[in-house]
Amino acid sequence: MHKKGVNMNYIKGLKCRECRREYAIKPIHVCEFCFGPLEVVYEYEAIQKEMTRRKIEERPKTMWRYQELLPLNGPPSVGKDVGFTPLIKADRLAEVLGVKEIYIKNDAVNHPTLSFKDRVVSVAVSKAKEFGFEVVSCASTGNLANSVAALAAEGGLESFIFVPHDLEQGKILGTLIYGTNLIGITGSYDEVNRLCSEIGENYKWAFVNINLRPFYAEGSKTFGYEIAEQLGWKVPKHVVVPMAGGSLITKIWKGFNELERLGLLDRVESKIYGAQASGSNPIVAAFKEGIDWIKPQKPKTIAKSLAIGNPADGFYALKTIRESGGFAEDVSDEEIIEAMKLLARTEGIFTETAGGVTVGVTKKLIEKGIIPRDESILISITGNGLKTQEAVQDRVGKPRIIEAKFSEFEKIVSPNQKRFKETILQASV
Numbered sequence: 001m002h003k004k005g006v007n008m009n010y011i012k013g014l015k016c017r018e019c020r021r022e023y024a025i026k027p028i029h030v031c032e033f034c035f036g037p038l039e040v041v042y043e044y045e046a047i048q049k050e051m052t053r054r055k056i057e058e059r060p061k062t063m064w065r066y067q068e069l070l071p072l073n074g075p076p077s078v079g080k081d082v083g084f085t086p087l088i089k090a091d092r093l094a095e096v097l098g099v100k101e102i103y104i105k106n107d108a109v110n111h112p113t114l115s116f117k118d119r120v121v122s123v124a125v126s127k128a129k130e131f132g133f134e135v136v137s138c139a140s141t142g143n144l145a146n147s148v149a150a151l152a153a154e155g156g157l158e159s160f161i162f163v164p165h166d167l168e169q170g171k172i173l174g175t176l177i178y179g180t181n182l183i184g185i186t187g188s189y190d191e192v193n194r195l196c197s198e199i200g201e202n203y204k205w206a207f208v209n210i211n212l213r214p215f216y217a218e219g220s221k222t223f224g225y226e227i228a229e230q231l232g233w234k235v236p237k238h239v240v241v242p243m244a245g246g247s248l249i250t251k252i253w254k255g256f257n258e259l260e261r262l263g264l265l266d267r268v269e270s271k272i273y274g275a276q277a278s279g280s281n282p283i284v285a286a287f288k289e290g291i292d293w294i295k296p297q298k299p300k301t302i303a304k305s306l307a308i309g310n311p312a313d314g315f316y317a318l319k320t321i322r323e324s325g326g327f328a329e330d331v332s333d334e335e336i337i338e339a340m341k342l343l344a345r346t347e348g349i350f351t352e353t354a355g356g357v358t359v360g361v362t363k364k365l366i367e368k369g370i371i372p373r374d375e376s377i378l379i380s381i382t383g384n385g386l387k388t389q390e391a392v393q394d395r396v397g398k399p400r401i402i403e404a405k406f407s408e409f410e411k412i413v414s415p416n417q418k419r420f421k422e423t424i425l426q427a428s429v
Ligand SMILES: *Cc1c(COP(=O)(O)O)cnc(C)c1O
Pocket: 115, 116, 117, 143, 144, 242, 243, 244, 245, 246, 247, 248, 249, 305, 306, 352, 354, 355, 382, 383
């Protein structure tokens, strides 16, 4: 048996989010009695004694510095360097949007596969190894596929990955390279997911976002912990989060509240905002209609990583938004592209379509007066633009091709750009 403090196990067990029935730790995700989803619960009193700001700050700069609040029995077996991505103050973007203070949490440069999914998968694959599984699997809209393939390879596990067949090329290639079994399904993500549930009943595999979902989802909390720590143990007033299945938004909120409960944060007064694409907005639609159940949709948007028509955690995402006093909004494909370009031009960050959704929704909420201009705003950037090149391919212009001659170069410099000639000469004096 593991000793507490030595092997960092503060897990109490699993608990149904609906009827509160408790279960021992096993690879299960729904309550046998009420079919509610299961969630990991911890020994918070013991954690409070162990975890101080100082102790956390002394640890390596990875998501594992919050190890007491993650559901592993021992150290992670894969993804040891995941997390602690940059949190930057985005002054140029704030100026363009006409607000006082914007921060960006940038998981576009997460390690190893350039999206926030490395957080959830490093927990899920490490847990799969603790349980003794030999095969890991998932239903994915793309980023999860990349991450499961990479971290399964690192852990020496076999992987089977199921995706809609028409994903972006970067997401397909960025999965195949790791030597996985990639299966493209002629159907939507929701159909892929249904098929995976059926396969899971017949094959004893670790499906990271199905039977391991309670453990997987806990990894998302670290996105929230890092925001708080990197802002000097404070949380922003307004936090905008992209929603696919609705898990990340729920877990950022859970993460903030855990830190408050442990005395690591003074008071959580954040409002949480959910962002979706207009072509796949089941959670936003339910929020605006004022209902607490989700009407499934058939997604059609360039934001493929968020294209889930029947989100597993939609109900809890709605609850998070309402409980925190936030709002939900969506943007068109055109607004997504414009927002991707805006972020790149102002902050030098090339995000994927999902990031365009978050930036676009933030802009819209500011313009509508729902997010005030004089309070701190955090934008969650969850994925990298190099993976969704198709979306902006024809929208960024083309390089100008010339011969390697100075006279040819002089011909294409506009009269207005000639002023830079002077600037350079002066600077070099
Ligand atoms: C999966 C994903 C999300 C949202 O995840 P959920 O937890 O399912 O809501 C956000 N952004 C990107 C880039 C993703 O891949």
